[in-house]
Amino acid sequence: MALSISLLLASLALAVGPARAEDATPPQTTAAPPAAAPAAASQGAESKSGPVSSSDASQKKLTFSVLYVKQNRTKDLPLSMLDLPAKDDGIAGAKLAIEDNNTTGRFLNQTFKLDVLNGDVDELIKGATEKVAAGDSFIIADLEPDALLKFADALAGKPAVIFNVGSPDTRLREEDCRANVLHIAPSHAMLADALAQYLVWKKWPNWLLVYGPRPEDKLLADSYRHAAKKFGGKIVEEREFKEPTGSRRADGGFEQVQQQIPTFMQGAKDHDVVLVADAGNLFADYFPYRTWIPRPVAGSAGLVASSWHPALELWGGTQFQHRFKRLNSRNMRPIDYDAWVATRVVGEAATRKQTSDFKVLSSFIHSPGFEVAAFKGVATSFRSWNGQLRQPIIVGTPKLLVSVSPQQGFLHQSSVLDTLGIDKPETKCKAYTQ
Template sequence: MRWLFPLLMACALAGPAGAQEAREVRLGYLSLEDDPRFDEDFAYARIPLRPQGNTRTGVELAIEDMSFLLDARDMSVTLDGDRVTQDALLERARQMVADGARYIVLDLPAASVAALATELADTEVTLLNTTAPEDALRTACHANLLHTAASDRMTSDALIQHLVKQKWTNVLSLHGEPERDQVRAQSFAEAAARMRVDIIETREFDLSTNPARREENNIMLVTGGVGDYDVIFIADDFGEYSRYVEYQTALPRPVIGATGLVALEWHWALERYGAPQVNSRFEDRSEDGRRMSWQDWSTWIAARAVLTAYTKAREPGPDGVEAFLRSEDLRLDGSKGVPMSFRPWSGQMRMPILLSTHNAIIDIAPIDGFLHKTNTLDTLGQDEAEFTCD
């Protein structure tokens, strides 16, 4: 019988008869080297107004977090991609598809996301938009596009719910001249109309010091001369004007939107639902020990959604994984207290929105009392009944 033990050991090391190598999951990631949304030259007194971290770290953390389930399913993940130039973006994406990637996580401006979705429509790849909040990307209804970035309408609805809760129902709305600011202000106006919050006046501010535009660049004048109001909403994508607004308004009123109370997908100050552990793991993994931003969370949850679908889909093939990813069975844990999934009508991920200051969570939307017939998360953003494709 001495021969039996060595034989059993050999069989154990060799694995079961006919065993295959680990199933490979190829996951793509793309961002821009010179993303115009994070222009380092747009700063004042060496203060970066919109610092950019490497959101690939969020994807790497998701792979690490899912390693136990992936190992149990005998799967391995290959992550391909990083920052590229705008000119190389499409070619790099096509190469990922050719190499077998069925999912690509995108940290890109809306125009680049839309272009890729159009150009890759003839392939089997699914793109995940993680940082472009424009509602127009949703209503474009690209069949190959999902969104883990909250839409403008979702963050607007979250702010409006808080205003209704506080009984702050008269709003002065301010926005800058850029189209992005005007779009955000329009989204806020739509959310306000749905909840019968009154925007008493909408005004445009100006960043210049031109004396001829004094009534548009002087905060006291911009916020005065309109009677009474409860709160000021400001849409300022660059953040240069809004950071001066608080404590200089004509009336002593709270400020929301681009500063003051801000609606975000994620904030490092969240102290429930396992969020501190997620934040700690991210800080340990990031090169500079930085805190997890909403952009990082969005890439993290995008990768987590894909890998969850691979590990839990009943049908292991590509079609089964895709069907599970887009189904109500996904029930994704994003460390925000409720299971999340993608809306079938827009590809938008349902999620709670954090209402925060620079260092505290004030509330989490959907706020108690705001109900929906099927899913309270659908009180944030365009519901199926009001959603139409362009």
Template sequence: MRTTRFLPRSAGALPAWLHTALCALCALSTLGAAAAVSAAQLRATLITPEDDRRMERRRVERAYLGHPGGPLADGLRVALDEAQFELEAAGSQVLLASASAGSIEAARAAAVAAEKNGATVLLTDLPAEWTLAVADAVKLPVLNLSEPSDRLRQQDCRARLFHLIPSERMRSDALAQLLVARKWNKLLLLVGANAQDAARAATAQASIRRHGLQLVASKPFKLSADPRERDLANPLLLTAGSSYDAVWVIDSDGEFARTLPYRTVLPRPVVGDAGLLALAWHAQFERYGAPQVARRFAKAAKRPMQAQDWASWMAGKALAATAVAAPKGTPAVWAQTLAQVTLDGSKGVGLEFRPWDGQLRQTMLLSDGQGVIAQAPIEGVLHPGNALDTLGADAPEKLCPARR
């Protein structure tokens, strides 16, 4: 790079000491520019869905608790901006690109194109099947930012697939721990009509059994415009006929669940997808530097930080930590380093990826939407290694064949 030197005009020659100092400054400037050009570049590509139904104006305005509130690229940018000083000091850069896909085939093609263009890490905000297609199409590490499906951590796991968002089982274990601590042992389970709700209900029941709770009844509900099916979503009818300590509702869409609290036959708490939720993040969390994180995000994105935003922010921190730890790394070195980094998620403990399923260990926040009621693991829950592993599948279960 050619550097232009600006010298003051003078009737005579410059003093020798000033000439020497200026030359030294110019040399340092040239070296700095050369270092910037030669900085190791960790290239990442974020793949998102086209015409994302979650981002429809009506859904965003309703602000369903636990649902995304805006594009996940916002969290990535905030994290990379925060890490810029460390990256420059290490002589590294993280370059973020984006691509969108309207189908599973397009997602696969976007992943292949990103790899050909020099990407060393892929990030996905995609449904489960699309995420698997991306992971199978490339030989790069893939960071899952938003899909909580347990199958991605269990029978359909991949060796290079990492998860920033908590799994469904982590969320249900967190709720079950709180129910045990409160002695709300008898549960009524209400389950939505779609396949996603059925899978999540099975996960909830696994957590109920794991923690010794009692399922007194499981009932389906269905929202319908057909007058003949109106009773299928009637809270009074659904919550009658049983004695229970709490109602656990599974509603991935969110429309029915948001109307359930305070409409049950018995005066009982609601948990699951309404009432009390287990989340990766809530903007009102007030410990471990969390308020500062929430304020920085809100200032940059002009909206509150949601759980998915925290996951994308953590992904940005993981990329930056990898680039700093291995500033001259190759893609293979970066992939290995990524699996071993310890991250500060403003939750009070160091967070790492579990070697047996690629899931980021993390504290869960239990929130009613107004604030954080409790944190899981709940105090008193024990584990022989790490209490965070009481949330989600543990190592002895060996549910991920690709990582055994």
């Protein structure tokens, strides 16, 4: 009887909160109610795959290993000291999810553990190949785009599913998609669409697009161009930002920037918003409050779209944030959240299917009936055409949530979540069954 009561508590329904902070209206999605999540997260609910049976708890003990691979990267220092990355970026979120999985797993004779590999891509391929041979079939990948493709190709045909949490490049979901990769991190297309919907909803449709000189900046700018056409925005002018900004740490460096940015922005056509495409966050933060005429800044600085926000309090987010902070002594960043979701996907599949058989779990995760609760107010699931996780996107300032997209009024024939990113009719991905 005690066991049945515990399992009942572990499957309490997720409290569904508003889709938007401003009007407290839930997302207009046709997705089914969220699937069960750990009791510690207060996120459980029955999904279309059915509730967990108490009779299954008598089965033999099952162990599930999740492998986190993190590429060693050489990065420029961020513009702000507040943005210095933690050494356990992403890994911290996976650790919290392992705890959550084990909370439910205790009732089901299931144990979850996390393995971590750091190194360059060749070292990670070697280590991951050995781990997969030993039974680590679920891999969270924090890799740069080309490294992710090389990693996925090296593991092609092996019993492994790779969860991308490290790269938002849209091409990884489209022309360069891989059948063994699922994408937890939202694509640039999803983030651009989420921001574009909000700007159009606010009736700020005229945008001045500023983009950086690097190839990834130009790809991000393409996402904003696509979003403008998709939702009725208008890019009235484009400018490429090539000017060096000097040493941000040197005395007087801010004075140099204070002169550069207004000069760069002089003579622009009339616009409502300055939209900055800076994929590496190398210059975007120079623009707020330094434009020639007073205009809000959005995109890579100012008003930003992301998978998570450290001030989110909706849908049980407060206790979720507090649990993360107690475990890691810092705030949760988007990559931590993405890694948490990836690890919870494994836990959800194991809970529902009561097996460690890779083929069964992988097939279920890829199926239309799979859902995972993710502190977003609605069930999240994977798109069948490119492996991208469909989810609401947070639009916020550095300190606060501003809104959540999809916005009201943007409709879709099956799920409004699919208004964000590349929809099935326009996908270029050939690796997934159409």
